[in-house]
Amino acid sequence: MKQTSHQFSENVTRALAEPTLKIALDRTTTLLRTRRAKVIDAFPEYAKARETAQKIKDHTLDNLGHYLRQFEENAIASGAQVYWAATPAEARKTVTDICKAEGAKTATRVKSMLGEEIGIGEALADAGVERIETDLAEHIIQLAGDPPSHIVMPAMHKTQEQVAELFAAKHKEPSEEQDVTSLVGSARRELRAKFMNADISISGANFLIADTGSFVTVTNEGNAELTTTPPKTHIVTVGIEKIVPSLKHAAVFLRLLSRAAIGTEITQYTTFFNGPKRDGDRDGPENLHIVLVDNHRSDMLSDFLRPMLRCIRCGACMNHCPVYAAVGGHAYGAVYPGPMGSVLTPAMTGLKGSKDLPNACTLNGRCREVCPVNIPLTDMLRALRAKQFDEGMPTPMTKWALRLWGVMATRPALYRFGTGVSNMALRLLARGRGKITSVPLAGGWTRTRDLPEPEAGTFMQQYKKRR
Amino acid sequence: MSRDAILRKIDNANAVRMSSDVAAAAAALIAEPDGYRATFAPQSVYDRFVAKATSETVTATVEDIASLEALPEAVAAYIANNELVPRIALQPRDSLTELNWSGFETVDQAQMNETLAVTFADAAIAETGSLVFRTAPDAPVLLNFLPLHHLVVVRRSSILPHMEDAFDHFGTTADAQRRSLNVITGTSGTADIEAKNVRGAHGPRFMHIYCVTD
Structure with missing residues (x-):
């Protein structure tokens, strides 16, 4: 194919x-x-x-x-x-x-x-x-x-x-x-x-x-x-x-x-x-x-993908994958779909032409849980993401966003301020309806699904209040 | 040549991993099979076999017969009950052909749309309700796959607890293997349309097992 x-x-x-x-x-x-x-x-x-x-x-x-x-x-x-x-x-x-x-x-x-x-x-x-x-x-x-x-x-x-x-x-x-x-x-x-x-x-x-x-x-x-x-x-x-x-x-x-x-x-x-x-x-x-x-x-024998060679092709990982259940096998555009495919396709045909696949995963870990030979699928998908970053494959936008995230995540005060502001902004967007149907700049996300209305206050704000 | 290049790459990747005594390391991994296979004590081997063979997923039926001599009469009853023509594709094994099949047309190989075949299983596996067939000049493969109704004879004494026991029984070395060993568990099925289970996909739709108790 x-x-x-x-x-x-x-x-x-x-x-x-x-x-x-x-x-x-x-x-x-x-x-x-x-x-x-x-x-x-x-x-x-x-x-x-x-x-x-x-x-x-x-x-x-x-x-x-x-x-x-x-x-x-x-x-x-x-x-x-x-x-x-x-x-x-x-x-x-x-x-x-x-x-x-x-x-x-x-x-x-x-x-x-x-x-x-x-x-x-x-x-x-x-x-x-x-x-x-x-x-x-x-x-x-x-x-x-x-x-x-x-x-x-x-x-x-x-x-x-x-x-x-x-x-x-x-x-x-x-x-x-x-x-x-x-x-x-x-x-x-x-x-x-x-x-x-x-x-x-x-x-x-x-x-x-x-x-x-x-x-x-x-x-x-x-x-x-x-x-x-x-x-x-x-x-x-x-x-x-x-x-x-x-x-x-x-x-x-x-x-x-x-x-x-x-x-x-x-x-x-x-x-x-x-x-x-x-x-x-x-x-x-x-x-x-x-x-x-x-x-x-x-080649896989001598790198971090070695455990993938344990695979016996049972398909349980795809039957339990929320992404697969939403988009089906053809969307992956390769012979092997689903979680195991997102590891195998880059290994067999190169990461460049399949760089979206390791990212088409929520890292929920159900695939590994049901795998009869315990393949650490999520670890490998995460490692493939890291490899993409090291090889400079992500778009400039993604790189900027990750850099911004890095700045925030290493500065707790800034992080709490930022999340507090976004929490308020999202609650405003929800306007008390319990869901958010559109978010500026995130149309790709909200076009096909709604976001739930966030709780009043971030985790840290609520924690402080109840302590 | 690709062979040597592939093996060289593999050996290089594994240089520090190879076992010093491969056979011993491999044997140690399966030294305690009862830890990893479905055990069924105190249920007897026979009871487990019947329970599994007639389960919802395997869908065979089992009937005890006292001796091989009672087989033709039992088959006649099956044919009458299912209103089939009295034609049998009979495995050309002496123990079957020397029985009295008068009243039936018997043939020694299955036609494309054969209705019914009678074959002898070399062993059965209690764990899963499976039958084991080994190919031989008097035991061709297609007799077990072409008919719509597969009638199987198995001796009660040849029901073994697990698949591993069948391997031990027939030999595990290369020389001990026949051309093929078919482990058949019930009837041909498919779940390829919306995962709905349907019988009689390409192989037999019905399986009836005669368990010879002598």
């Missing part, structure tokens, strides 16, 4: 004006938050599981070179071919070359964020291969021509009504009813034959297992297995941080991933793959290609 993070504020304006977006986001994020809370409450071992998961990821990252070499050796022994790509362009070229060598015409695809990150659609188009998305949400956005707006639920921005309209227009045998069950049935009919007849299948992997050379996919629809079994060739593109030492280490994450993402104890389908079809097997691909992608992950 074309990155538009540099025009974040235009994106937000558009998102806020979109009449159905807020409805779709509210319906979905509310349900996901409720379900997660319920399943975590019923898991008294959660705190220990989270701590264990964090330790495993830290250990694996500390020994990443060892584990990647071990994985490579075991995967090759199982009959897979392993490739390494430093950049998205290299990864795309690898995929394009495999498709061309196979003479492939169609490819079925299992959703993976790494695929989005490297631009797998472009790679297939370059090889002249028709791409068929099989995850229901990816199928919806492929029909709509939209980029994904969430890492677990890419069609989160669509309402049920919009999906019904889309399927009625694009499916061969659309359902007459517009309830969700009928819509899902319509997609099932549409995709069945395509699963069976594709030349190539493409997936990501949720985990790589170093000591067996396996890779793991998790889905609720069963589309990973249906997609990757019939075609002759299966291509896996995966980030190098997805590795864990062993099968039993993976089990720790499987318990957390689905609880955090959708509020269930395990996904319906968890599959451990080892190499291509074997002698006597009745199904499975003859060729298996695994592309290991770096794309700045090795």
Whole structure:
């Protein structure tokens, strides 16, 4: 997708004006938050599981070179071919070359964020291969021509009504009813034959297992297995941080991933793959290609963004982010939206083109609280803000305002006088109505929301009065 | 070449962090699994499995049968109750094919729109109500994914407490792995439209489990 993070504020304006977006986001994020809370409450071992998961990821990252070499050796022994790509362009070229060598015409695809990150659609188009998305949400956005707006639920921005309209227009045998069950049935009919007849299948992997050379996919629809079994060739593109030492280490994450993402104890389908079809097997691909992608992950290892490599892509941070819930995933203008995206996008594509993202955060800390691997998202977002300032990126206006704030904050008497004056001014603006609908010079803030009327007196004034 | 450049960067970044005994450090992290996984004592392994498999989120149904020989009759009842055609995609495993399936049309692979398949699970996991399938020449993958009704046979003695136990049971080394190990927990579902849960997304819409008690 074309990155538009540099025009974040235009994106937000558009998102806020979109009449159905807020409805779709509210319906979905509310349900996901409720379900997660319920399943975590019923898991008294959660705190220990989270701590264990964090330790495993830290250990694996500390020994990443060892584990990647071990994985490579075991995967090759199982009959897979392993490739390494430093950049998205290299990864795309690898995929394009495999498709061309196979003479492939169609490819079925299992959703993976790494695929989005490297631009797998472009790679297939370059090889002249028709791409068929099989995850229901990816199928919806492929029909709509939209980029994904969430890492677990890419069609989160669509309402049920919009999906019904889309399927009625694009499916061969659309359902007459517009309830969700009928819509899902319509997609099932549409995709069945395509699963069976594709030349190539493409997936990501949720985990790589170093000591067996396996890779793991998790889905609720069963589309990973249906997609990757019939075609002759299966291509896996995966980030190098997805590795864990062993099968039993993976089990720790499987318990957390689905609880955090959708509020269930395990996904319906968890599959451990080892190499291509074997002698006597009745199904499975003859060729298996695994592309290991770096794309700045090795850079993140040596700076303050290192903890971000623990991320297992559950999406809980965005489901609990008030900014995400207001503007949706597209406003971020990048592959990874929400809090985790605001850390990853600058790391992968540079801070310059995404400098608004670390600022699109209230630092309320809910993202970190719900993160199953305890990533200090708010600390990193704050550090990215500091880095912007050090690199001279803020506008002159912001720099002036911060300097003024610095002067005030280091002079208590001046600070109290200033806040006392603004408190009075705001109370005057409220004119006893309990809210302020416009503030001079702050139209950008009050155009879309009201400010509450402040209390009578600043904190210090009230404190002195009551002491 | 990208491989060496990537690994060199990683090793440089980790120069002071690498463990001296990686295997021991990794093993220590998972030495006490009961601290971090859902335990269910005093509930029995069987009771936990049934409770989870038939829960609202997993949506399977479970029926005990006394022996494998009783399977064809039980399947006949399922087919009659659901008013299905008497055709079964039967996993080509001897323990299933040698049963008496007279009165049914049996096929050994699933067609694109197969209605019903009967397959044998190699193990089950009580913690989550999951079934474990390992691929083999007599256990292809698609039989578990294409049919609308997935009927699964599992021996009561092969229900294990946790996923880790299944790994131990089948072996954790590279050599011990089959082409794929499918851990299947109930029916195919999706929450992709407004997070509403719907069954029968791409895979089976119904799962019925026969637990053989012999």
